[in-house]
Amino acid sequence: MPRIVDREERRRSSADAVFRVIGREGMDAVSLRDVAAEADLSMGSIQHYFSTKDEMLLFALNHMRARVITRFEAKLARMKNPSKRQYLRTMLNMLLPTDDESRQEATVNISFFASSVNNEQFRELLRQGYAGLLVAIELQLQAAADAGELREGMDSKTEAAQIFYTAQGLIGPVLLGVTTPRRAVALLDAHLDRIFRD
């Protein structure tokens, strides 16, 4: 048992090393050798944990998602009894690159996207990511509608799609500094103001 735990732990810390390399130098730069250096492991050890670069990258993408979900849940736990609006706001804001960690994640995601042109496994993982988030937002808005928390005439499915794609569309421009994290959050808040009664 200790050896299995150790293996998973090593794979996770290698995944963090992958993010650092991609976040700093882009996807082109990532080789098993670079990650070994970044994670302070020998090439032999890295190859023991991942047999190919793609296997390493897929593990890294999944690990990143787990990391985001853990952070999301920790935020919710600190809020105690959040309203549906607060829950949704927290989820949307987590998508934005507002600090070093989320900037790194956004950069890595864009690199995966660019590499997915000729990698169907990446494409499928990205599809699942988008679809999962969209459904989560739809469910939250539907629950808010059922509880009478939305303004009259709101179609929760249309509003969910609009606010989700707005958040998605803000990621690149915030990363480049076309707009600021503060203005991005304000834009999503303006949308939530329009949807929710209060």
Place this chain on the structure above:
Amino acid sequence: MPRIVDREERRRSSADAVFRVIGREGMDAVSLRDVAAEADLSMGSIQHYFSTKDEMLLFALNHMRARVITRFEAKLARMKNPSKRQYLRTMLNMLLPTDDESRQEATVNISFFASSVNNEQFRELLRQGYAGLLVAIELQLQAAADAGELREGMDSKTEAAQIFYTAQGLIGPVLLGVTTPRRAVALLDAHLDRIFRD
């Protein structure tokens, strides 16, 4: 003079070859050698037109923008006296990957974005692209507001940002097939319905 024209023409047709290579295989794959093969030119000719890979890619990105603007203007010209809403709708829909040409352009843009992590020239060009589009949409909505074409209580700057980022956020999901071009257009139309009186 003919030699200059020829040079520009050769550079442009090489730029189209760059798009085909990136659109098919991603940015990693693009080398002067690949583009030479794709454009049916010798390595010597390609190096005569572009001294580095980055110079070629920057030229290609600018050429792509010129290509999109030409297409946009041709569409407007076919519409004859378009309303402000039609103008804006046409501009927003052009951003979406709805056919082979625009899919290729969206793929190339994402590749540039991913490569911009460690390329400040790419970053600046992308920033200008986002900022230019956002301003164009803002101006169009402001003109519509001045002409009394917007519904009451609409803040043209907020609405411009929301609809622009929604369109941006739809690009990736449409490329992956998470949503369809038709639904993406309908979502933007629903937004325009909300902003415009009719």
